[in-house]
Amino acid sequence: MKKIAIYGKGGIGKSTTTSNLSAALADMGKKVIQIGCDPKADSTLNLLNGQKLQPVMDYYREHDEAPGFEEVGVTGYGGVYCIETGGPTPGLGCAGRGIIATFDLLEELEVFEKIRPDVVLYDVLGDVVCGGFAAPIREGYAEKVLIVTSGEKMALYAADNINRAVLNFADRGYASVGGLILNRRNVEGEYERVEAFAKERNLPIVADIPRSGDIIRFEDQGMTVVAGDPDLPVSRKYRELAEKLMEE
Amino acid sequence: MKQAQRVLSTYSVDIFGICSALYELGGLVVIHDASGCNSTYTTHNEPRWYDIPSMVYLSGLNEIDTIYGSDSRLIRDIKEVSDETRPKFISIGGSPMPNVIGTDFKAVARMTEKATGVPTLGFRTDGIHSYVHGAGEAFLAFAKRFMVPPEEKGTKSSRISERPVDGPLRVNLLGATPLDFSVTGTVTELKTLIRENEMELVSTWAMGDTAETLASSCRADVNVVISSTGYPLARWMEKTYGIPCVTGFPVGEEATGQWIGRIRAAGLRLPEDAAAEAAKRVPGEIPADIAKNLPSDGKTLLIIGEPVAVRSFGEAAALSGKFGEIRFLCPITDAPRELTRGMMITDDEHAIRKACEKADRILADPIYGRLLPDERDKFVFLPHDAFSGRYYRDQHPVFAGPDAVKNILDAQKDLVVSERENKIEPASPVVFRA
Numbered sequence: 109m110k111k112i113a114i115y116g117k118g119g120i121g122k123s124t125t126t127s128n129l130s131a132a133l134a135d136m137g138k139k140v141i142q143i144g145c146d147p148k149a150d151s152t153l154n155l156l157n158g159q160k161l162q163p164v165m166d167y168y169r170e171h172d173e174a175p176g177f178e179e180v181g182v183t184g185y186g187g188v189y190c191i192e193t194g195g196p197t198p199g200l201g202c203a204g205r206g207i208i209a210t211f212d213l214l215e216e217l218e219v220f221e222k223i224r225p226d227v228v229l230y231d232v233l234g235d236v237v238c239g240g241f242a243a244p245i246r247e248g249y250a251e252k253v254l255i256v257t258s259g260e261k262m263a264l265y266a267a268d269n270i271n272r273a274v275l276n277f278a279d280r281g282y283a284s285v286g287g288l289i290l291n292r293r294n295v296e297g298e299y300e301r302v303e304a305f306a307k308e309r310n311l312p313i314v315a316d317i318p319r320s321g322d323i324i325r326f327e328d329q330g331m332t333v334v335a336g337d338p339d340l341p342v343s344r345k346y347r348e349l350a351e352k353l354m355e356e
Numbered sequence: 357m358k359q360a361q362r363v364l365s366t367y368s369v370d371i372f373g374i375c376s377a378l379y380e381l382g383g384l385v386v387i388h389d390a391s392g393c394n395s396t397y398t399t400h401n402e403p404r405w406y407d408i409p410s411m412v413y414l415s416g417l418n419e420i421d422t423i424y425g426s427d428s429r430l431i432r433d434i435k436e437v438s439d440e441t442r443p444k445f446i447s448i449g450g451s452p453m454p455n456v457i458g459t460d461f462k463a464v465a466r467m468t469e470k471a472t473g474v475p476t477l478g479f480r481t482d483g484i485h486s487y488v489h490g491a492g493e494a495f496l497a498f499a500k501r502f503m504v505p506p507e508e509k510g511t512k513s514s515r516i517s518e519r520p521v522d523g524p525l526r527v528n529l530l531g532a533t534p535l536d537f538s539v540t541g542t543v544t545e546l547k548t549l550i551r552e553n554e555m556e557l558v559s560t561w562a563m564g565d566t567a568e569t570l571a572s573s574c575r576a577d578v579n580v581v582i583s584s585t586g587y588p589l590a591r592w593m594e595k596t597y598g599i600p601c602v603t604g605f606p607v608g609e610e611a612t613g614q615w616i617g618r619i620r621a622a623g624l625r626l627p628e629d630a631a632a633e634a635a636k637r638v639p640g641e642i643p644a645d646i647a648k649n650l651p652s653d654g655k656t657l658l659i660i661g662e663p664v665a666v667r668s669f670g671e672a673a674a675l676s677g678k679f680g681e682i683r684f685l686c687p688i689t690d691a692p693r694e695l696t697r698g699m700m701i702t703d704d705e706h707a708i709r710k711a712c713e714k715a716d717r718i719l720a721d722p723i724y725g726r727l728l729p730d731e732r733d734k735f736v737f738l739p740h741d742a743f744s745g746r747y748y749r750d751q752h753p754v755f756a757g758p759d760a761v762k763n764i765l766d767a768q769k770d771l772v773v774s775e776r777e778n779k780i781e782p783a784s785p786v787v788f789r790a
């Protein structure tokens with residue numbers, strides 16, 4: 109079972125990347141679980157025809173008790189099992205705690221043992237502001253972190269922060285950074301900027317995703333571009349990344 | 357009022373189970389928590405506190421540590437204590453507070469081991485799971501880290517240490533902590549029974565043996581799980597070393613003979629033997645031939661408590677032939693599922709009261725008597741340290757072995773008086789003891 113956490117600056121395209129990766133893996137016949145670790149709970153939207161699923165934390169709020177296996181997630185495109193941790197209203201409570209509580213519940217319900225996925229993808233909120241947001245890279249969870257970035261200064265700044273945070277956790281036996289996913293915003297000299305950044309930190313660029321109106325077009329229809337048209341150049345990039353990850 | 361505990365106590369929590377399991381093994385047992393919140397540990401959960409030295413360290417978690425998640429101060433402090441006391445190992449777990457802020461004890465353990473050079477076990481604790489979970493994890497983690505495998509004999513099926521020809525059957529007792537057995541002689545009785553029946557007692561996890569003895573205990577022929585805290589270890593030793601296990605302890609003369617027979621059959625691997633078949637059945641389950649002969653007009657007995665104990669008492673009750681129906685209630689909701697099959701599993705006071713109302717007789721810790729104050733005569737009391745702490749420790753009977761039934765019944769008068777008189781006394785603080 110491969111377990112990968114996707115991090116990156118807010119709005120950089122983590123959920124888009126993760127969902128397309130899930131869809132591409134599912135098309136390869138792999139059993140995938142995608143876990144959105146963000147209070148916004150919108151990671152899996154495009155695997156579910158644009159429908160929001162009930163996040164685990166919302167279930168607690170409404171039912172005063174933990175959800176059972178049947179309520180913890182739903183099956184989306186290609187059999188991808190979709191879970192959203194959810195979390196409190198912004199400004200209230202403790203979102204990081206929500207992630208930890210969800211992970212505890214998944215363990216208690218033996219979700220991985222029951223579904224037996226080939227791949228688990230964690231789509232994590234951009235800012236690692238507390239212990240809860242590092243939970244996906246703890247021992248026993250993701251073994252590898254992929255950072256989504258563009259060539260924009262703030263995206264690279266966030267990528268650097270994430271990389272340094274993960275390096276700081278090395279003594280703890282946490283995941284390591286497996287590379288960068290360049291999600292292009294078409295800024296000037298974008299590839300060169302990201303390449304220089306990657307080289308300085310000894311990180312590979314594992315995928316170069318072009319900016320594409322097709323992504324937005326299919327997302328408007330509630331689906332990933334990989335599901336919408338698997339032969340488009342951008343879809344091929346996601347499929348290549350999926351194949352690469354499975355080969356490693 | 358549902359889900360409110362008005363008269364019942366709660367069972368000891370995971371971190372206290374860890375402390376209890378590892379107490380005698382020469383390690384530094386760290387509780388990461390605010391100072392002063394752990395007096396229940398010393399006053400109620402650890403009867404050995406004032407008699408057997410052990411190294412228990414309370415970190416004194418404070419507000420700033422909580423905000424910053426300062427694992428570094430914790431590790432620095434543990435290193436200082438470790439350098440001073442030179443423990444054989446270190447174990448780290450905590451209370452609900454570090455759990456809420458997401459403290460990763462496995463990561464802390466890894467860093468502590470690097471800083472101190474002392475083997476360190478980290479436990480995921482939340483102060484909400486039960487002692488069964490905590491002690492079970494502690495025994496398992498200790499074994500995985502320190503157990504020395506027997507000499508390899510080639511194939512996996514023969515990885516078990518070879519018993520000398522005509523040598524005695526070698527037995528481990530798994531799951532002995534004062535939380536389930538107190539310190540009033542029951543574990544000693546079980547050890548004596550093994551030895552008196554010409555078997556070799558290799559180790560008892562973990563009362564009365566050293567870390568070294570436990571580390572070499574996989575040379576045993578059979579494991580006997582005497583409480584559910586020993587069950588994860590038994591399963592692991594079965595899988596890793598092929599050592600079979602028998603679950604339960606004997607209550608009464610007839611049950612004692614059968615228990616010894618089951619241990620022998622399992623240890624000698626007698627596949628066709630009826631006793632070996634009996635050893636394979638659900639631990640402590642009432643055998644079908646006894647169950648079908650229960651008098652149909654007999655009374656209903658309800659037994660409440662830790663699952664291995666309740667089945668062991670259930671077996672004794674079935675053998676007595678005095679009850680038409682025997683029901684089991686396990687209030688420790690995270691006990692291993694394999695051990696609680698067929699039991700009512702609930703810690704809800706309302707549900708437990710209802711179950712008590714429906715029974716003619718109830719065997720339980722004296723605190724359960726408070727559920728039906730006008731029907732105290734229904735109860736046979738048997739104190740359980742993990743539930744009532746020190747309240748009834750002086751009245752604990754030896755509840756295993758040939759005389760167990762008599763001992764339990766003889767203790768009733770004192771227990772009823774004690775139950776009426778018990779008062780909550782002021783707790784003393786946890787201090788570091790070297």
